[in-house]
Amino acid sequence: MTMQYTPTNHHEDANPYGTASDPAFAPECAEQPTAVHRRSFLARMGAVGALAVMGNVALPEVAAARTPARTSAAPKVSVRRAVRDDLSEATLAEAITLIQAGRLKPSLLLRAYLDRIGAFDDTLQAFNLVAAKDAMAAAVASRPGSGILAGIPLAIKDNYYTAGYKTTANSFIFQDFVPPFDATAVARLKQAGGIVLGKTQMGPLATTRATTPSGVITTVNAWSPANPSVDPGGSSSGSACAVASRMAASSVGTQTGGSITAPSNQQNLTGLKPTMGRVSLYGIIPLTYTRDHPGPLARTAMDAAIMLSVMAGEDPHDPRTQGLPAPADYVRAATPVTKGGTVSCRYPTRVGYLPDFLAVTGETLALRKKFLEKLDAIPGISVVAVPFPDEWDVLAGSAMNDVRLPERSEPFLPTMRRDLRLFGVSVTSWLAGALLGADEYVRGQRAKELFLDRVLSEVFGPCDVVLQTDPSYFDRVGLPELALPIGFTAANLPVGTILGGQPFAEDRLLAVAAAYQEVTDWHLRRPADPADDNPPPATPLAGSGKAYSRTAAGLTKPPVARAHRGRMSAHQVHQETE
Numbered sequence: 001m002t003m004q005y006t007p008t009n010h011h012e013d014a015n016p017y018g019t020a021s022d023p024a025f026a027p028e029c030a031e032q033p034t035a036v037h038r039r040s041f042l043a044r045m046g047a048v049g050a051l052a053v054m055g056n057v058a059l060p061e062v063a064a065a066r067t068p069a070r071t072s073a074a075p076k077v078s079v080r081r082a083v084r085d086d087l088s089e090a091t092l093a094e095a096i097t098l099i100q101a102g103r104l105k106p107s108l109l110l111r112a113y114l115d116r117i118g119a120f121d122d123t124l125q126a127f128n129l130v131a132a133k134d135a136m137a138a139a140v141a142s143r144p145g146s147g148i149l150a151g152i153p154l155a156i157k158d159n160y161y162t163a164g165y166k167t168t169a170n171s172f173i174f175q176d177f178v179p180p181f182d183a184t185a186v187a188r189l190k191q192a193g194g195i196v197l198g199k200t201q202m203g204p205l206a207t208t209r210a211t212t213p214s215g216v217i218t219t220v221n222a223w224s225p226a227n228p229s230v231d232p233g234g235s236s237s238g239s240a241c242a243v244a245s246r247m248a249a250s251s252v253g254t255q256t257g258g259s260i261t262a263p264s265n266q267q268n269l270t271g272l273k274p275t276m277g278r279v280s281l282y283g284i285i286p287l288t289y290t291r292d293h294p295g296p297l298a299r300t301a302m303d304a305a306i307m308l309s310v311m312a313g314e315d316p317h318d319p320r321t322q323g324l325p326a327p328a329d330y331v332r333a334a335t336p337v338t339k340g341g342t343v344s345c346r347y348p349t350r351v352g353y354l355p356d357f358l359a360v361t362g363e364t365l366a367l368r369k370k371f372l373e374k375l376d377a378i379p380g381i382s383v384v385a386v387p388f389p390d391e392w393d394v395l396a397g398s399a400m401n402d403v404r405l406p407e408r409s410e411p412f413l414p415t416m417r418r419d420l421r422l423f424g425v426s427v428t429s430w431l432a433g434a435l436l437g438a439d440e441y442v443r444g445q446r447a448k449e450l451f452l453d454r455v456l457s458e459v460f461g462p463c464d465v466v467l468q469t470d471p472s473y474f475d476r477v478g479l480p481e482l483a484l485p486i487g488f489t490a491a492n493l494p495v496g497t498i499l500g501g502q503p504f505a506e507d508r509l510l511a512v513a514a515a516y517q518e519v520t521d522w523h524l525r526r527p528a529d530p531a532d533d534n535p536p537p538a539t540p541l542a543g544s545g546k547a548y549s550r551t552a553a554g555l556t557k558p559p560v561a562r563a564h565r566g567r568m569s570a571h572q573v574h575q576e577t578e
Helices: 039-056 081-086 092-100 104-126 133-140 186-193 238-246 262-268 299-311 362-376 404-418 421-436 438-458 471-478 506-517 571-575
Strands: 127-129 154-157 197-200 250-255 272-273 293-296 337-339 342-344 349-353 381-385 464-470 479-486 494-503
Touching: 039 438, 092 104, 104 127, 104 133, 104 154, 104 197, 104 421, 127 238, 127 250, 127 494, 133 197, 186 197, 186 250, 186 299, 186 362, 197 238, 238 250, 238 262, 238 293, 250 299, 250 471, 262 272, 262 479, 262 494, 293 299, 299 479, 299 506, 342 506, 349 506, 362 381, 362 479, 362 506, 404 421, 421 506, 421 571, 438 471, 464 506, 479 506, 494 506
Parallel strands: 154 197, 154 250, 349 381, 349 464
Antiparallel strands: 127 197, 250 293, 272 293, 272 479, 337 342, 464 494, 479 494
16 A cells, blocks of 8 residues: 655745745745756757767757856865774765865875775775776875865776776676776866776676676675675666775766666665766767766765766767756755754755655655655755656556667677677677667657656646656656665665756755755765774874785786675576666
8 A cells, every 4th residue: 555644844934935946936035956948958858869860960958047157166064073083984075175174185095995995895896997006196196276176086987988997897898998088077077186096896888786797796785795685786886885885985877777876775875867968978888878877976965066066067079968057056055054053955845756655665665754754844845745647657667668778789789790799698688679679669769758748747847856766767868866865774774765856956956965964864874894804994084003914006906706796697687787
């Protein structure tokens, strides 16, 4: 039986101006998030589909209600005592605050991560490659003020081009590929002072949880390292594990069908999948042209905001990024609003939930209901029930989702003709894409446009943000999503949820998440370290402590796993694939 949640409505008058989606909401003194005209976004997403086929279609601009250029300044946050005792505990924002104030040398922060990689990555298998020597040289040379990410070590998913380092996408096809340039997103992170610490494990060609090309399981969930059957989330498994296990300050992943939000939910992180085109895909090995989204996996809403503020923006190499509203000030959006000791949401927001959100049982139901209660108690946020749009079951069904498969197969057709074995354990979905009929593809594209229209007009009629139970719904139509932690099971495994937003409204998602995280501490909880006979000592802010003999050094490949984790079959991968 579907459970119901009844909002308390104890703060009905907290927003006397209505909501941001209400045309009457326009007082000059009220902050407003990014808003775009829905019809122009609908037209643009239709053109993106044409671009995938034609390759040279000019995309229509998205008309925005407000398009001022907004820049994000470096945050200044309070630094917790736990960080002073162990630098690996620092959030990205805390590390930036310390570095910019001259209180932390980037080389010391990097040492804390390299010690942990050397000790624990043979168990966790988060990295495909660790560039310890180059990262340390960059950390020593880094200077405060040279960029918002100056001296910050970052983990990069192994489908992002990295100049001079292999980019394999965990596949046979790219196993020896060394790109001559950085992906646009990586270049921007480096220009902001970020340091490439290493490349992370992923599902082969971004299809499922991290495995070798032949299906041998690599990355485990940081919260259950001794039990590889606990899903780490895919395909950005290594990016999530590296951050959750305190081996990197933040990371980047890609999402085509939940590959940022799922690992974030599984490993207690805050992951942000931006609107299609907000971040350039240039220099990222593709999976599906109209559904691939790059974005950050981070510890907090503020950390995700910092990463997005650097990654976002127009790129002449990617037409999907052009003609869009200017990026918002994401750091400001993720800065909690506190007055008189009371936390409120920066933007008045109606958070909706569809009928399936509470159609669960047990611990998940209890945690979701507590989440709604906590959210509804925050001034500026109201929780509302939202009915399914017309024909939701058909439009959101798996048959309509299969139209992504030909886009996956088409760029690789020459490789498929040459040797199917190069696709390894993920070959089935490539074959399925090559065999999908033209009539099914055309029908699916029409359904996708109708689905987006229903979401924009019916789902976002009564609400501004909607809770998701399946991230693929919004992946299909390019809308933004943010994953965040909401509690733990009795077995101490994380439980998260996903906020879905309107086009380019990442700032509103960040504001809601930041307000919730200001009144809860789920996002600050860390997993216990894997069992080890010689664990690394903590690296305190004071910089004292002995050198660790097993610290990662040089340019290292993945260590041999301590125990066999099993293997995924082609059938299993096809069932779980994006």
